[in-house]
Amino acid sequence: EENMDMNHGDMEGMEEHMDHDNIPPLQASKGTQELVIPPLLEKQKDSDFDYEVVAQEGTTQFFDGSLTNTYGYNGNLLGPTLQLKEGETVKVKVRNELNEPTTFHWHGLEVPGTEDGGPSDVIQPGESKIVTLKADQPAATLWYHPHPHKSTAEQVFKGLAGMLYVEETDEEAPALPHTYGVDDIPLIFQDRLFDENKQLDYKNLMNSDGTIGDVSLVNGTINPKLTVTKPLMRFRILNGANARNYTFRLSNGATFTQIASDGGLLHEPVEMDEITLSPSERAEILIDFSAMESDEPIAITDEEGNALLPFDLDIDGGTEEMESISWTDDTTFLKEEEKSLPVSKEIELFGMMDKVTINGKKFDPERIDLRQKKGVSEVWEVYNKPDEMGGMIHPFHIHGTQFKIISRDGREPAPNEQGLKDSVLIEPGERVRLLVTFPEEGIYMYHCHILEHEDNGMMGQVEVY
Ligand code: C2O
Numbered sequence: 001e002e003n004m005d006m007n008h009g010d011m012e013g014m015e016e017h018m019d020h021d022n023i024p025p026l027q028a029s030k031g032t033q034e035l036v037i038p039p040l041l042e043k044q045k046d047s048d049f050d051y052e053v054v055a056q057e058g059t060t061q062f063f064d065g066s067l068t069n070t071y072g073y074n075g076n077l078l079g080p081t082l083q084l085k086e087g088e089t090v091k092v093k094v095r096n097e098l099n100e101p102t103t104f105h106w107h108g109l110e111v112p113g114t115e116d117g118g119p120s121d122v123i124q125p126g127e128s129k130i131v132t133l134k135a136d137q138p139a140a141t142l143w144y145h146p147h148p149h150k151s152t153a154e155q156v157f158k159g160l161a162g163m164l165y166v167e168e169t170d171e172e173a174p175a176l177p178h179t180y181g182v183d184d185i186p187l188i189f190q191d192r193l194f195d196e197n198k199q200l201d202y203k204n205l206m207n208s209d210g211t212i213g214d215v216s217l218v219n220g221t222i223n224p225k226l227t228v229t230k231p232l233m234r235f236r237i238l239n240g241a242n243a244r245n246y247t248f249r250l251s252n253g254a255t256f257t258q259i260a261s262d263g264g265l266l267h268e269p270v271e272m273d274e275i276t277l278s279p280s281e282r283a284e285i286l287i288d289f290s291a292m293e294s295d296e297p298i299a300i301t302d303e304e305g306n307a308l309l310p311f312d313l314d315i316d317g318g319t320e321e322m323e324s325i326s327w328t329d330d331t332t333f334l335k336e337e338e339k340s341l342p343v344s345k346e347i348e349l350f351g352m353m354d355k356v357t358i359n360g361k362k363f364d365p366e367r368i369d370l371r372q373k374k375g376v377s378e379v380w381e382v383y384n385k386p387d388e389m390g391g392m393i394h395p396f397h398i399h400g401t402q403f404k405i406i407s408r409d410g411r412e413p414a415p416n417e418q419g420l421k422d423s424v425l426i427e428p429g430e431r432v433r434l435l436v437t438f439p440e441e442g443i444y445m446y447h448c449h450i451l452e453h454e455d456n457g458m459m460g461q462v463e464v465y
């Protein structure tokens with residue numbers, strides 16, 4: 001007891017504002033474990049719902065000789081991948097087997113506010129409910145996670161998160177690799193901090209400016225490697241960290257092709273040599289391994305060059321299909337009239353640690369901050385106001401919508417941001433204009449996706465009517 005208290009005091013004293021200089025580097029993967037692929041969530045038979053998602057406690061062996069207490073959906077850590085087809089409606093039973101309240105939020109899915117699983121939609125321990133999810137939007141890589149007021153960061157940190165795919169049904173769509181776990185691989189990147197007992201003791205480890213750790217996990221696997229069996233691989237990358245921004249590269253300097261952003265396919269594929277994702281952002285990329293030497297070490301690295309996911313090439317043939325994957329949309333990404341719409345909502349992100357605010361206020365569940373009409377596009381201008389320390393990146397997320405980035409400080413967004421988005425990285429001092437349309441009604445959150453900032457009240461509510 002005493003020890004714990006002392007520890008707590010120490011950690012608090014050490015708690016620092018997360019600017020670029022005090023971010024602990026990630027440990028490189030030793031490549032000793034084959035990457036875990038989350039299972040696909042199976043459809044229920046003969047039941048009044050299609051899927052069941054249970055938040056539960058468990059244990060996970062990250063380190064030899066010790067078990068870590070973790071949270072998971074339908075298992076010990078993370079959750080199964082839920083696949084919906086474009087246009088499909090399913091009933092999902094959500095059940096809380098934790099010893100604390102939780103919610104089930106479908107990040108990026110354009111569902112009515114009643115199904116969105118925001119902080120007001122609490123499921124008490126032992127309780128369940130059935131939500132109706134309609135995937136009425138283009139194919140995309142989305143995700144799900146808890147959203148209880150003031151404990152989202154802790155529950156995600158302990159392991160609650162899963163992938164949610166909206167799958168293509170259009171026969172005319174580009175022929176992308178799509179065999180789950182074979183040439184179409186989910187990659188959930190997270191960093192974690194463990195205490196000396198190898199536990200994820202959040203209350204002692206947390207930093208109110210965003211909890212950042214030195215241990216890299218991919219799909220919950222420590223020291224992962226992936227055996228690649230196809231020449232052309234599709235990776236669906238999620239930054240599932242509480243607070244860390246990642247810049248991904250390939251260790252051999254090769255380029256890759258980004259095909260999708262948060263909400264679906266880009267306007268056209270974009271060749272990249274690195275990609276930065278802030279917490280909750282996703283990117284789908286294709287890597288063409290056909291020209292790479294199997295004896296040269298190839299890995300996805302971070303910006304420091306630490307290998308986060310080494311690859312073992314064991315390609316069993318298959319044709320090189322990269323050439324056939326291209327599309328160009330004849331329409332322009334944004335219409336002239338969309339670009340020239342006046343700003344109608346101004347959002348100012350400010351502060352750090354527990355002093356974070358939006359438009360000078362902290363989240364109040366009793367307060368509606370903004371109202372917007374269903375189906376009517378509005379321009380939100382989001383400003384990340386710097387402070388005396390220079391400020392920090394805030395990833396800004398809106399529920400219930402896939403928006404388009406109109407401009408960053410007046411400039412056109414980069415080609416790999418010309419696609420649907422639900423989260424956007426905003427640099428200190430930057431003003432980003434978003435074209436926001438809500439297809440459904442309800443009360444939705446908008447917030448910083450540094451989970452500790454969200455818990456500290458960097459969140460507001462928009463009522464869509
Ligand atoms: Cu990832 Cu409010 O959500």
Ligand code: CU
Pocket residue numbers: 105106107108397398399
């Ligand atoms: Cu969300």
Ligand code: CU
Pocket residue numbers: 356393394395448449450453458
């Ligand atoms: Cu923030």
